[in-house]
Amino acid sequence: MSVSPRGQMLWLARMTLRKVRGLCCFLPSLVMAGLHATAAQGQQVLPLGTLTPFYRATQLQGHLFGMGLEEVPPYLLGSDLAFPYRPKPGFRREVLFADSFSIVRVMGGYPEEWLRRFNILNPTLGRRSLDYATRRPDGVLEFHPELIRARLQPYLEAGYKPADITLALDNTPWDLATPDGQPPKLGVYGRRTPPGDLNEWAAVVRHLAEDLKAFLGSAAGDLTFETGVEYDGRPNFDGTSAEFFGYYEATERAIHQVLPTAHFNPGEFTGSGKCVPQVPTCVYDTRDLILFTEAHHIAPHVVPRSLHGIADRGAPYPSLVAKALKDSYARLPSVTPEVHQFGLLFQPFGETSGGDTGAMQANWEFQTLIRLMVGGAPRRVFHWGTVDGPHEILNGSGFVRLVLDHYLGRQVDLLPTSEAAQPTYRSETVAVLLTGGPSPAMIISSFSLQPDAGTREVTVDLPSRLFPAATSLREVRFKAGEDVISVIRRDLAADSNLRREFDACALCEASPLAMAADIPKGRRMVVRNWPRYERLLRDSLRWKSPVSDVTVTGSRLSVKLVANEMIVLEPR
Secondary structure: OOOOHHHHHHHHHHHHHHHHHOOOOOHHHOOOOOOOEOOOHHHOOEEEEEOOOOOOEEEEEOOOOOOOEEOOOHHHOOOOOOOOOOOOOOOOOEEOOOOEEEEEOOOOOOOHHHHHHOOOOEOOOEOOOOOOEEEOOOOOEEEOHHHHHHHHHHHHHHOOOHHHEEEEOOOOOOOOOOOOOOOOOEEOOEEOOOOOOHHHHHHHHHHHHHHHHHHHHHHHHHOEEEOOOOOOEOOOOOOOHHHHHHHHHHHHHHHHHHOOOOEEEOOOEOOOOOOOOOOOOEOOOHHHHHHHHHHOOOOOOOEEEEEEEEHHHOOOOHHHHHHHHHHHHHOOOOOOEEEEEEEEEOOOOOHHHOOOOOHHHHHHHHHHHHHHOOOOOOOOEEEOOOEEOOOOEEOHHHHHHHHHHHOOOOEEEEEOEEEOOOOOOOOEEEEEEEEOOOOOEEEEEEEOOOOOOOOEEEEEEOOOOOOOOOOOEEEEEEEOOOOHHHHHHHHHHHOOOEOHHHHHOOOOOOOHHHHEOOHHHHHHHHHHHHHHHHHHHHHHOOOEOOOOOEEEEOOEEEEEEOOOEEEEEEEO
């Protein structure tokens, strides 16, 4: 079953909206001072090292076989573009902007409602339709390796290798024993009751490893495995810390009995990773888990976490979000960090209207990624999708990665910024220089939760060797109110199909169909207008010269930016 990018984005949005309601987020505990932040502490240039593709990973849903695979949209290709997409060599289809990915819930345990929604319910098996192990009437377990092959084959045929794939071993299949002998409980994502018989569970995991070895040969040992996603919270793992530690050890040893070279990790942790009284749903403290694994010689390869920016649960400004990540790992023994959930959620109108996928998302992600590079970037940071459907419209996440891909291998310096006047709304700016290629480049970003049409003058100190005053410049801009998503928003309004809440906020954006009051009607409009949108997309990705609202005086560059705007500058 192949799933379109539109299906991928809609599914991820729904799951994200459901997930966060039951979990504690880290930002309310942060001090709310200093929100108007400059990029470099002490107004000094801060070297960040070489730009690597740490941001090119994503998470895929285990019940959607072939999810995310597609041909590169033609409008992203061409030498006339400032940042043409770089297809993976030898791939006809790929998961856009992803060199690696995880597939979650490969063991099954799904809610029956999900299976019905996607027309993958087997009437005989019911909610067990995608369970790797089911129990026959005589009590014997029956295994379903065909499900594992069906999940992996599309990506292997596309060109991905087992080393690119992480398999999350959730949920526990419905027929496996429970701790108290009672029927397993249903959570948001499916079975939340942990295995009740760890010997039975370990036997199932070993069988899975054997099936993978039979399918992939020795390359099965290149796979990475992890426990269930966000199992540090009872919404996903309804057990005690002792039960989780026993489950973790049994799972790790079962995998390595068959595949000794495979990596094994916990699934991502949430919040600060601490068990504190304010988080009654906490299952285990991440620090306690790491100490347990070290004591039992089963230490993980990486320790991933979720990293959301959620306005109604704190202030999701990039500087605070990056600090939260650094703080959460600083309390742990030395581990390798990854981020498996990454993005700005619930903007601009809260949980009911999805989230901004345009300029606000682009500037949040860019600034947060840059700030995560301070002191060393995480090994990987996953994205939630880089195009919105129909017609794979490049969104803010995609724009950021398109730009960063163009400058891979460059040296990155974080530059100090200042403003002529204090803005009337909370904001953050970031400026970076990229050197070491054919031409130096600068990226300047403005982020705010409050869309505002007014401009702010941001000044950046320039090393003269890079941008001499006499140099003429060229630019690419991505800004609220002028991107293609804004054009679609205006077309929806002209078609009397814009959701009511957008009327009071001229610069508020969301994915195209999330803004439509009548989704089928909105889809037809996007399809009908696609040739125009495609021309606008291509034009927005071309260099423009002369630049607008940019002045260079001596060693200082000043640029006027709206609340959520990114500008890329190069000498001509």
